[in-house]
Amino acid sequence: MEGYTVEDLMVPLAEYATVSSGCTLQEAVLALEKAQEEFDHSKYRHRSVLVLDINDHVIGRLNHLDALRALIPQQQNISGMGDPARFGFSNHFIRKLHQQRLQQAISLEQLCKNAREFKVEEYMRAPNNDEFILHTSGITTAIHQLVQENLRSLLVRKEKKIIGILRLTDIFSAFYHTMARPEKP
C-alpha cells in the first residue's frame, strides 16, 4: 500500500452512481442499482448515490439508510423532531414508539409507492468537511480519516472538484491483499 495515493484506489466519479438535484427518490434508487450492475471493480457494492448540482458539484449523498428513511411516513417520524434521542428520550422508548406507529401504518407496498415521488434533496445528507480528502493524500491519511470520523467513504477532491469516491471497502481490499501476501524472507 506504500506509495499509493487515494486517487489510485478511488472509484472515479464517472463510474459512480450520481443523480442531479431535483430528481426523485425513485430515480436515485434506480441509478444506484444501475451503477452496481455496470460496476465490476470488486465484489463490494455501491452503498450510496451522489447528488450533483447543475455545475456537477457534489451537494449531497444518499445511502441505503437515507432511502429507507423515506419509507417512514411523516406521522411516524416522531413529532418531526429528527432525532428524539437528542432531546433526552431513551432508545427503548423511541423503538417502542416506532413499533406502535408502524403497527398503525399502511402496507410496505403503499409506502414504497408514496416514496417514489419524494425529492432526493429531502433525504440526502450534505457532506461535511471531514468527508473530503485531497486526491494526492496517502492511504494512511485516508485510513486515519475514515477511522477517526467513523466514515464509510471519502469524497476525493482535486482543486475544487470532486473527482471520485474512496470507499472503506477499497481501502480494506488493499489492506487485505497486503496482509495476505507472503512476507519476503
Added chain:
Amino acid sequence: MNGLEKLLTRIVQRVNINLREFDFDVALYIKGLVSFAQLETVHGFYVVSPLHTLDFRFSHSNLAGSYFMGKCRTTNAILYKSDIRGDELKKKGSVFKVEGFAIPLTKNEGIRIEDSFLVKTLVHNFSHDPESPERFTISNTVSTHFTNIHGSPTDGSFLGPFVTVDLTTVNDCVIGPYSYIQAGEINHFHINTGTIWVRSAGHFNFLYRFPKSGLRPYISFEPGKQPQGIFIDFINTHNREFEKIFATVNRQTPVTVPDTASLDRFAVVLPQTTIAENVLVAQRSFLQNSHLGKGSNAQENCFIINSTLAGYNVTAHGAKLIGVDLDTKVFVGFNSFLRGRNCRLKIGENSIIMPHTIIDSSTPLNIPADSLVWGLITGKEDLLTNSIPLKKLQKIHSGFSRGNLIFEGSGNSFVAAFQDRILHILDANGAFYNGKKGKGHAQKNQHISFNIIQPYSEGKKKGLYPTIVIKP
C-alpha cells in the same frame, strides 16, 4: 458609524462567534428590526420603591423604552422596550436549594446583561443555575420580539420571536420562533420553530412540535423582515392604547382597584373591566371588558379582552385571552393565544393550558375541568390529539404519544411539578394574601414610582446612555 452603530456591530460579532458552528448570521435577522431613530429618542425608566432593591449600573448601553426593577447591570448592551424585572431575585442571606445542594447567598443576586441586544424581551425570575446563584447573566445574545427569558442564564444565543426559555441555562443555541424550552440546561442546540420541550431528567420528558403549516399564519420570521403573522397583527392593533399611556405623565387610575391588588401604571385598562382583591396587573398588559377574579394575575404583555377569570388564575407572561371564560385555578402558560372568534371558549377549573398553546376556534369550545391542553387547536376535533385529563396522565408511568406529542416518564411527576409551580406563582403574586400573611407582588407593587433616564441626543455618543449608577 456612531457609537450606537458600533455597539450593535460588536454585539452581532459576539453572537455570531458563538453560533459559528451553525453557520448562523444573526445580522440577517436583526437588520432593520429596530430603527436607530427609535433607539436614539425613546427614554428608559426604572422603579423606585421602598419594598424593592434599588441597585443599577448602566454602562455603554442603549436602554430605549426599557423598564428596570431590582438589581441590574448592563454593559455594552442594547435593550429596546424590554422589561428587566428583578423582583424575584435571590436575597443576600437566603439559601438556594437546587439539585440536592443548599447554597447560602452572600450577596443579593443581580441581573447582568452584557454584549446583548434584546428587543421587547421580558427578563424575570432568578437564575436556576447552581453554578451562578448570585448572577443571572445574559451575554452575547440576541433576543427578538416578545421573548421571555425567565430564570434562564443565556450566553451566545439567538432567540426568535415569542420564544420562552424557562428555568434553563442556555449556551450557544439558536431557538426558533414560538418555541418554549424548560430543560435545565441546553448547549449547542438548534431548535426548530414551534418546539415545546419540558424535561426534568429522570422524571419526565414532554416534546411537542407545532405543524409548520399550522403555525405559519400565527408567526413567521424571515431574514431581513419583521416578524409577521396573527400574533404581531393582533398586538399592533392595540399599540395605540399603549402609546397613549406611555405619553402621559400623570395618569388617573382607570378602574377601582382594591387595597390588596396592584395595577401597574403602564398597563392599559379599558371599560368595562373589574379587578378583584389580590389581583396583580403587570406593566404592558392590556385589559378590556373583562373581570379578573380574586387572586388572578395578568403578567407582562398579556391581553385579556372580553373574558372572565373566576379567580386564582395565572395568565403567564405574554398570554392572550379573547372571548374566554376561565373557571377557578386555570393556568394559562406563557405566550398562549386563546381566542373565541365570535364564540366563547370555556375552560374548566384546575385545567393547565401548556405554555405556547394556541386555541383559536370559531365554534364554542368547552374544555373539561382538570385537563392538560397543548399545541394547536382550531376546533373540537383537535382536542382529541391535544388534550388529556390530568387523572389519566397521572396514571402514565412509562410514556405515550398523541398527535405531535411524545411523552416519556411519569405523568404523575409532570402534573405534580406543574401544580406545585402554579401554586408558587400564585403565592409569589400575593393571590393568597389574607391581610396579614402572604404578601406578594400584588401588594408590594402598589407604591412604586418611575424615574426616567435618557441618552445623549447628539454627537458621537448619540443614542448611548452615560454611565449611570443608581443606589438608594
